[in-house]
Amino acid sequence: MSLTEVQFAGTTVEEAPAVAIQGRSPWQLAWRRLRSDRMAVASAVVILLLCVVALIAPLIASAVGHPPATQYPYGTTAQGLPRPPSGQFLLGTDNLGRDLLVRIAYGARVSLLVGLSSTAIAVIAGVAVGLFAGFYGGVIDGMLARFIDVVLAFPYLILALALVTVVGASLPIVIAVIAFFSWAALARIVRGQTLSIKEKEYIEAARAIGASPLRIMFIDILPNVIAPVLVVATLLVPTAIVFESTLSYLGLGIQPPTATWGNIISDSQQFYQVAWWFLIFPCAVLLIATLAFNLLGDGVRDAIDPGTERVFAARRRRRALPVEGPPLVEPPRPAIEEE
Amino acid sequence: MNAVSASAGGGAFPDSGTAGGDVLLSLDNVVKYYPVRVGVVIKREVAAVKAVDGVDLEIRRGETLGLVGETGCGKSTLARCIAGLHPVTSGRITFDGDDITNLSRRKMRPFRRDIQMIFQDPYGSLNPRRRVGSIIGDPFSVHNIASGEERKRRVQELMELVGLNPEHYNRFPAEFSGGQRQRIGVARALALRPKLIICDEPVSALDVSIQAQILNLLEDLQSDFGLTYVFIAHDLSVVRHVSDRVAVMYLGRIAELGHRADVYDSARHPYTNALLSAAPAADPDEAAARQRIILVGDVPSPLAPPSGCRFHPRCPKAEEICGKTDPVLEVKPGDPETHRTACHFPVGRGEDLARAADALRADAEPTLG
Numbered sequence: 001m002s003l004t005e006v007q008f009a010g011t012t013v014e015e016a017p018a019v020a021i022q023g024r025s026p027w028q029l030a031w032r033r034l035r036s037d038r039m040a041v042a043s044a045v046v047i048l049l050l051c052v053v054a055l056i057a058p059l060i061a062s063a064v065g066h067p068p069a070t071q072y073p074y075g076t077t078a079q080g081l082p083r084p085p086s087g088q089f090l091l092g093t094d095n096l097g098r099d100l101l102v103r104i105a106y107g108a109r110v111s112l113l114v115g116l117s118s119t120a121i122a123v124i125a126g127v128a129v130g131l132f133a134g135f136y137g138g139v140i141d142g143m144l145a146r147f148i149d150v151v152l153a154f155p156y157l158i159l160a161l162a163l164v165t166v167v168g169a170s171l172p173i174v175i176a177v178i179a180f181f182s183w184a185a186l187a188r189i190v191r192g193q194t195l196s197i198k199e200k201e202y203i204e205a206a207r208a209i210g211a212s213p214l215r216i217m218f219i220d221i222l223p224n225v226i227a228p229v230l231v232v233a234t235l236l237v238p239t240a241i242v243f244e245s246t247l248s249y250l251g252l253g254i255q256p257p258t259a260t261w262g263n264i265i266s267d268s269q270q271f272y273q274v275a276w277w278f279l280i281f282p283c284a285v286l287l288i289a290t291l292a293f294n295l296l297g298d299g300v301r302d303a304i305d306p307g308t309e310r311v312f313a314a315r316r317r318r319r320a321l322p323v324e325g326p327p328l329v330e331p332p333r334p335a336i337e338e339e
Numbered sequence: 340m341n342a343v344s345a346s347a348g349g350g351a352f353p354d355s356g357t358a359g360g361d362v363l364l365s366l367d368n369v370v371k372y373y374p375v376r377v378g379v380v381i382k383r384e385v386a387a388v389k390a391v392d393g394v395d396l397e398i399r400r401g402e403t404l405g406l407v408g409e410t411g412c413g414k415s416t417l418a419r420c421i422a423g424l425h426p427v428t429s430g431r432i433t434f435d436g437d438d439i440t441n442l443s444r445r446k447m448r449p450f451r452r453d454i455q456m457i458f459q460d461p462y463g464s465l466n467p468r469r470r471v472g473s474i475i476g477d478p479f480s481v482h483n484i485a486s487g488e489e490r491k492r493r494v495q496e497l498m499e500l501v502g503l504n505p506e507h508y509n510r511f512p513a514e515f516s517g518g519q520r521q522r523i524g525v526a527r528a529l530a531l532r533p534k535l536i537i538c539d540e541p542v543s544a545l546d547v548s549i550q551a552q553i554l555n556l557l558e559d560l561q562s563d564f565g566l567t568y569v570f571i572a573h574d575l576s577v578v579r580h581v582s583d584r585v586a587v588m589y590l591g592r593i594a595e596l597g598h599r600a601d602v603y604d605s606a607r608h609p610y611t612n613a614l615l616s617a618a619p620a621a622d623p624d625e626a627a628a629r630q631r632i633i634l635v636g637d638v639p640s641p642l643a644p645p646s647g648c649r650f651h652p653r654c655p656k657a658e659e660i661c662g663k664t665d666p667v668l669e670v671k672p673g674d675p676e677t678h679r680t681a682c683h684f685p686v687g688r689g690e691d692l693a694r695a696a697d698a699l700r701a702d703a704e705p706t707l708g
Binding site for chain 1: 419422423424444447448451452455456458459460463464465466467468469470477478481482511513524527
C-alpha cells in the first residue's frame, strides 16, 4: 500500500502507518540548523584545530627540535633582542631565545585546559545551585539568591589578587578562581528558568505520581533549562580563556617558565617596538580562539532558538534547510500526461 | 457493602444502591485558605483567599462523582487537595480507611499509587522535552516497579489500551494532537492501576468530537478496571453523561449533592437551578421554551465571601436568615436520602424561579445604572 493510497483512504490518525513520518526531536532539529550554519561550522573547525595543536604540542616541539623552556643563545641577537621568524624559528623567538611557535602551542594547552575545566566546574555548580534555589524556594532560595548576588557583585580582580597573594598562583588556583566567578551568572539564569517551569502542569503531574524533588529537578526541569545553559557555557569558555590570560598578564596566573599566552604577551610589552612578532602572534592566537568560541556560541544559540536575524542570515535564507522526513504526498502529476 | 458507612467521614449516609460500593474517599470539613501576606522582610497575613471553605464529601467505590461549578468556585483546588498536591488548611481526608491529610511526601508515596490525576491542559501537562514512553513509564520508575524491557512492554500495553500506536513510544508530545496527548495523560494516570482517578476537566480543551472519544475511553476503562472517578467540569452536559452522582460547588462550598437524576431533574438549590437554566439546549424549540434564570451581579471574590449563605446576595429567594446563618448540607423534606441541599429556602417543585430572579434584577437595576 503506497503512501498516497493511505492518505486518501480516510483512516484515522492513529491508524496511519508508523513509518510515514520520521519524528525529529528538538535536539536533532537544532543540530541540523547548526550544521547548516557556515560560521558556526568554521568556528568549530578552528577550535578543533586549536585542540589538536594543544594536544600535539610536544610533537611540534620535537618536530622543530626546540623544547618550550630551552633558551637558545643563537635565539637572540647580539643585543639580547628576539630574532624574527626564520627557517629555524618559524614564528621567531622571545627575549630569552625560546621558540615562540612552541611556546604558543604549549600556551594553547594551558588556555584550553583552564577554559574548558573552569567552565565545566562553573556549569555543574551553577546548574545545581540554580535548580535547588528555584525549586525549593522560600528560605533556601532567599539565601542562595543573595549569595549569587554577592558573588556577582564581587570585583573579581581584587579577589584574585588577594587569593593569589595568600595561597600562591598555580593551575588549580587559577581554575578555581575563574570557576568561582563564572558559576553565579549561570545559577541566576537557571534559577529564573526553574522558577517559571516549576509552575507548569507537568511538574504538578510529576508530583502527583510521587516523584522525589531530586528526580523532578534533574529529569523534568533540567532538560528544559539546558538550552540557555548550553549557550551560556559556550560563551563562558572564551571568557575564561581571556580571564586566565589577564591573570597571567598581571603575573597572578601561571608562573613562568610555563608558557601561557598571557605570560608571552606580558613579556612582549617591552619589546614590541623592535620585535612585532613577539606581540602579534600570541595576540592573534588569543583573538582567534576567543572569536571562534564566541561565534560558535552564537551559532549554538541560533540553532537552539532561531529567532533574530543575523548578519550572515541572508546566505542561510537562500539555501533551503533540509526537509524533515520523506514527503508525505507524492508531487501531483499533470493530468494531461498519459500513462 | 451497603451498610451504613463506618467511615471517619462524619455522618451516616446510607447507601441507596446503584453504582457505588463502600466509601473510598471521604472529605471531612476540608478547608483550604491561601494567605495573602504583606510586608518587606517580615510578612504579615492580612487576608486569605478562601478557595475551599468547608467541604464534606463521600466518594464511593466504582462510582463517578461529577463536580461542577463556575470558574473560581474551588473545584480544581479541591481536586488538588485530594490528590495531595496542596496541603489543606484544616479538615480531614480519609482514603480507604487511612487518614491521608497533609502526609509527608514519604508517607504519601504508597497512596500515590492509588490516587491519580488527569489534567486539563493536554499541551501543558506533558513535559515537552521528554519522550512519550518515558512520560508514561514515569510511575513505574518512580515506584521501582518495572524497568528496562519490562517497563517498555508495559508502557506499550498502556498505549494500546488508550488507543495510541505503541510504535510511537519514542516520540515527543509535540508530535501528537490534543486528543492523543490527553490519551497519553490517561495512560500515565492508569499506569499503576489506581483505585481513584481525579479528572480535572479532562475534555475542556478538546473539540467536541474528540471529547466524545475521550469520554468513551474513560467509561470503558472504568468498567474494565473498576475505577472510581471524580470528574470535574463546568460543562453540564458532559457531567450529566458521565456521572452517577453530582456535586455543585459555589465559592468553596457544596451547594447541592445528589444522584444525577435528582440534581438535574429536581434541583432544589437556586444556584443549581440558575446553572441548569443557563446550559445551552441542543433542541432549538426547547431552548426557546426555556425560561432563563438570570442572576444579579458577579461571583464575589473568595477573598471576602459573603456571610452566611455564600449565594445570598444574588439569590432571588434570599431572606434575612440567609445572610446570618450558614445553611447546612442536609436532606430537604420530600427528597431521597442521597439528595442533599445547603439552602434555607430550597426551590419547590414547579416553582418559577425565573420570575423571582427578574423581579430581583428589576429592583437592583436603579442602583446598577
